[in-house]
Amino acid sequence: MPSIILLNKPYGVLSQFTDDRGRPTLADHIRCKGFYAAGRLDSDSEGLLLLTDDGALQHQISHPRQKLPKTYWVQVEGEIGPGALAKLRRGVSLKDGVTAPARARSLPAPDIWPRVPPVRERKSVATSWLELTIREGRNRQVRRMTAAVGFPTLRLIRTAIGNWRLGDLAPGEQRIEEVFAAPTRTARNRRRR
Template sequence: MPYRYLLFYKPYNVLSQFTNDSPVERLTLRDYIPVPNVYPVGRLDHDSEGLMLLTDNGQLQHRLSDPKFHHTKTYWAQVENIPTDEAIAQLRKGVTIQNYRTRPAIVDRLDEPDLPPRDPPIRFRQNIPTAWLQITLTEGKNRQVRRMTAAVGFPTLRLIRVAIAKLQLSDLSPGEWRDLTDEELRSLKHLF
C-alpha cells in the first residue's frame, strides 16, 4: 500500500495533534483531516498558523524532523515595532534563547503579505507599528521564532509557517488539506 503525504494549512488555535489532552477545549487535526494513520512531521504551536506535512512514512517523518539533517522551514513573523538593522543582524548570526545558541538563520524584511485574517485578530495598538519578517531556520526548537524575535526586542504577534523544505503553503486556505502533487513528492524523494 503506498504511503500518504498531505499538506495542511493549520489555522490559529488548533492543536497540531489528533487528540486534545489539555483541559482547554481546542480543535485538533481530527477536526480537519479524515485520513487515518497519518501523523504530523513536526509541530506548530496552537497559536501559530501555516503549513504542516502529514504522512504515514516514518522514515520521511524522521528525516524531516531531526535537526541533524538541516532541512529548512520558512516562517512569516509579524513583529511588534520596526526591527532595526542590528536586530536583524543578530537574528541572522543566531541568538541565545534559554541557554541555547540558535543556528544562523536567513532573515529578511517582508512587505505585508496578503493573508487571510486571523480569528481572533492580533492585538492592535494605535501608537505601536508592526512589521513582517521572513525567517528561514534549519532547526525547530520549541517556540523558537517567538523566542528569537523577543530576544532582540521585537516580540512576535503572528506567526505563519509558509514552507517546509521545498513544499509551499501557497494554494491552501486555513483549514484546507490536500495530497502532495507528483512534483512535490519528487522534491522529497532524495530524503528517503
C-alpha cells in the same frame, strides 16, 4: 508510494489528533486515516504542517539531524530594522544556547487571511513583518529569537518546510501529494562530492 498532506493549520488548532480538554485538533481537519504529523506547530502559530502515512518519511522530515529549512512570516511589534535582522542572521543567545544563523529579511505586509481572533492592535505601536528561515527546531524558537532582538512576535505563519510550500491553501485546507524517493541527507551530501 508514500503520501504527504500539506495542511494550512489554523490558529488555535493543536498539532495532534486528540485532546482530553476538548480543544481543536487535527481530527477537525484531517479525515484520512493513517496519517501522522511530521513535526509540530504551536497552537498559536499558523501555516504549513506536514502529515504523512509513512513512518520513515515522517522521521526524515521531523528529525533535527535532517535540518530541513523552515520558513516563517513573522509579524512583530515595532519597526524591525537592519540591526535586528543582522543579529538574527548571526544567531542570537537564548537560555538554551546560541541559535544557528538564520536567513532574515524585511517583508511587506503580506496579503493573507485575517486571523481569528485578530492580533491585538495598539494604535501607538507600529508593527512590521519579516521572513525568517531556520534549520533548528527548538521549542518556540522563532518567538524567542524575535523577542531576544527586541521585537516580540504577534503573528507567526510557517510558509515552507524544505521544498514543500504553503502556496494558496486557506486555513484548514489541505492538499495531498505523492512522494517520490526523497533523498536522505547522506545521499545528498554524497552527490555534492
